[in-house]
């Protein structure tokens with residue numbers, strides 16, 4: 444029967460391959476799904492994510508919904524929130540059985556990331572506390588869809604050096620909102636613009652990655668290893684990968 448054939452195909456999906464392919468069309472949900480499940484706490488979010496990733500076929504819209512549906516409660520995430528004086532920190536909350544990484548990022552006053560990509564993974568970034576600003580850039584020299592080719596033609600027309608980073612967005616992310624990006628949507632740089640307050644964000648990456656690229660303003664791409672400042676609420680030197 445046709446239906447069981449589709450079920451069978453879904454069962455045979457290579458989850459990692461499927462997730463990477465989905466970055467070509469997935470954009471983002473602005474609001475939680477009207478009839479989507481409720482998420483009452485951080486442990487609840489983690490269990491719901493595990494359930495979602497247990498099946499081979501992952502509904503990426505549902506992952507987006509779950510991230511939106513969680514309402515930040517500092518009591519639940521405080522134990523993971525470890526700051527450094529000099530740079531933002533990446534703190535592993537859950538390794539998702541190797542299928543996703545959930546991290547708490549802690550941003551001191553004025554801290555920012557470099558312009559970077561996300562290794563062909565989905566990146567959901569939920570604000571838990573404070574302010575963050577996200578600047579987006581076109582991914583340089585990325586072949587592909589029509590829109591990008593049009594952008595490229597426009598730039599050629601305007602004699603913009605095709606290697607230079609071109610800004611395509613700049614917006615604040617309010618608390619409890621979720622920003623979504625993947626390499627097909629562009630690169631970004633995230634900054635805590637406040638000089639008096641720290642910020643905290645919750646990031647979900649799927650598939651997980653340990654290398655990405657950072658970009659200089661001339662578009663030069665430099666591979667970079669990503670590391671964890673702490674794992675499961677515990678900071679020690681051995682955590683540094």
Ligand SMILES: N[C@@H](CS(=O)O)C(=O)O
Pocket residue numbers: 533548556566568631632633646669
């Ligand atoms: N993607 C960055 C954080 S951000 O600037 O989006 C990271 O995982 O370190």
Ligand SMILES: [Fe+2]
Pocket residue numbers: 559560561566631
């Ligand atoms: Fe990022």
